[in-house]
Amino acid sequence: MVGAGDVDHLDPALAYHTATRGIVRGYTRQLVGYVASRDRAAAGKILPDLAIEVPTQANGGIDASGTRYRFTLAEDLRWHTSSGIRPLVAGDVVRGIKRLAHPLASSPGLAYYLSTIDGLLEFRDAVADTPLDALADRLEHTEIRGVRAVGDREIIFTTRHPASDFLNMLAVPFATPAPIEYLDVVPGSPEFNRVLASNGPYRVVNYVPGERILLERNPAWEPRSDRLRAAYVDAIDIREGLSERAAHDMVATGAADMLWDIQPLTEELPDLLETRDPRLEVYPAGLFSPYILINFASPVMASREVRVALQYAVDKAAVSRVWGGPRLNDIADQILPPLCTAHREYRPYATEGGRGDPERARRLLADAGYPDGLTLRLVFRDRDIHPETAEAVRAAMARAGVRVELVGVSINELFADYFSSSATRKSWDIALTGWEPDWYGNNARTYLQPLFDSRGVAENDDWGANFGRYxxxxxxxxxxxxxxSADETRARELFRRMEAEVLRDAAVVPVLFAHQYWFHATTVRNWLPYPVLNGDPTNLWLEGG
Known part of the structure; x- marks a missing residue:
């Protein structure tokens, strides 16, 4: 695989970028998971992974209240760790959940679990101010009321309330078990990378940040215990630091097998689409991407009229063309896409053909006290399709009198220096970013909770993925x-009302619902889509391999 950038983290408790999640499946497993499939119904179905079966009320794995889940681990589960090969046990599952609330680096998915698992909030607070030299011991021996190991093979979860998507939360990489070695290092640190363990079919044997990641077969993995990963290829070798053109051409000529963290070049898409080139894979995936993030810490964004003006200033059709046109994306006027089971069409700021309404935007700006327009600072990723997207947004907003200063940065700088909740984060007004669901189907939570939840968050707290501090x-x-809500139908209605309220506040500017699309060499076979990934590397093979 070849590309431009790097992972955000190899640590599964912290890894969130698309490219990272594309390899985490190779070296991690969870209690339950998903099969890679083009059949959307199959792809959204929870299946057993480390557990011998998915708990239900019918099989006694979930109690009558809907709040108690019992899992039994399969046999032949083993770790490959820095200190050797050993069995994976129930305590490792508990430890993995504890690490999500690590006081030195909490997981970006922590909000899902805090609001659902009984006692996790109290656990987080109990370990919050622990001195560094006592932290490992405190993490290991402080209990979570709602997560308990019974012997080596059983785990019992208790939720604060019935949650129809709790099993989905346990299927994402955040919920990966953790060996004891992880407690002696800071999550996501270089020291962590040196003790990175594997319970999946591959293990990371070499990582040079910005240059190379090499995964090879894990001798501790037992194929009979894994019903989700076939692991056909012997190794996955990722070469980083290349230009988009160089990476694309290497795949096109067969010098590399697949792109890593970039999409096919925009100028190449028309021919690939016109000829229905089998090297281009397209799959609708419910991506809320791109959208324009609004920074509520910016004084100018305190005005709702300004925020609403931006809804009409953007030419979404122009952005769509940059992103490959209507065969590769749909215009978005709301947050929840059609593939979400809670979706109902709701388009409060829709314009003809998605082209915007610059005159209406000008009037709104004048009403807000900006008759001569205003200047905004737009931050965006400086790679792949994103600079051209930023230029399309800048040109569209100029029609409405909004002058846009473009600030291109690396993806890691975007999140660490601009979106971070730290006091030193850099100044910006709006940003181009995107969001992917952590699972398919019943997934309204995965869009609305991370991006807009501010319950119990003080101004200087960690705002998680609520990057705009809404x-x-x-x-x-x-x-x-x-x-x-124990009633899934009622929960969907509440999520729709929440979406409408967020849009009424004009908290973000929806732009597109992009499809997944990926480019690989002619030798690649069995490319299969997978939630939040651009294909599943554990189930593809190479012709003649």
Whole structure:
């Protein structure tokens, strides 16, 4: 695989970027998971992974209250660790959940689990101020009321309330078990990378940041215990630091097998689509991408009229062309895409053909006290399709009198220096970014909770993926009601009301619902889509391999 950038983290508790999640499946397993498939119904079905079966009320794995889940681990589960090969046990599953609330580096998915697992919030607070020299011991011996190991093979979870998507949360990489070695290092640190363990078919044997990641077969993995990963190829070798053109041409000529962290070049897409080139894989995946993030810490964004003006200033059709046109994306006027089971069409700021309404935007800006327009600072990724997207946004907003200063940065700088909740984060008004669901189907939570939840968050706290620091008491109230509803139909209605409230506040500017599309060499076979990944590397093979 060849590409431009790097992972955000190899640590599964922290890894969130698309490219990273594309290899995490190779060296991690969870209690339950998904099969890679083109059949959307199959792809959205929870299946057993480390567990021998998916708990249900019918098989006794979930109690009558819907809040107690019992899992039994399969046999032949082993770790490959820095200290050798050994069995994976129930305590490792508990430890993996604890690490999500690590006081030195909490997981970006922590909000899912805090709001659902009984006692996790109290656990987080209990370990929060622990001195570094006592932290490993405190993490290991402080219990979570709602996560308990019974012997070496059984784990019992207790949730705060019935949650129809709790099993989905346990299927994402955040919920990966953790060996004891992980407690002696800071999550995501260089020291962590040196003790990175594997319970999947591959293990990371070489990582040079920005240059190379090499995964080879894991001798501790037992194929009979894994019903989700076939592991046909012997190794996955990722070469980083290349230009988009160089990476694309290497795949096109067969010098490399697949792109890593970039999409096919925009100028190459028309021919690939016109000829239905089998090297181009396209799959609708519910991506809310791109969208324009609004920074509520920016004084100018305190005005709702300004935020609404931006809804009409953007030419979404122009962005669509940059992203390959209507065969590769749909215009987005809301947050929840059609593939989400809670979706209902709701388009409060829709314009003809998605082309925007610059005159209406000008009037709104004048009403807000900016008759001569205003200047905004737009931050975006400096690779792949994103610079051209930023230029399309800048040109569209100029029609409405909005002058846009473009600030291109690396993906890691975007999240660490601009989106971070730290006090030193850099100044910006709007940003281009995107969001992917952590699972398919019943997944309204995966869009609305991470991006707009501010319950219990103080100004200088960690805002998680609520990068724009959006706060609304009404949104928090609706979210809380949705997450605690035992009735899935009622929860969907509450999520829709929450979406409408966020859009009424013009908290983001929806732009596109992009499809997954990926480019590989002619030798690649069995490319299969997988939630939040651009294909599953553990189930493809090479012709003649």
């Amino acid at each position: 706060r609304s008491a009404e949104v928090n109230k609706l979210l809380d009601a949705a997450l605690t």
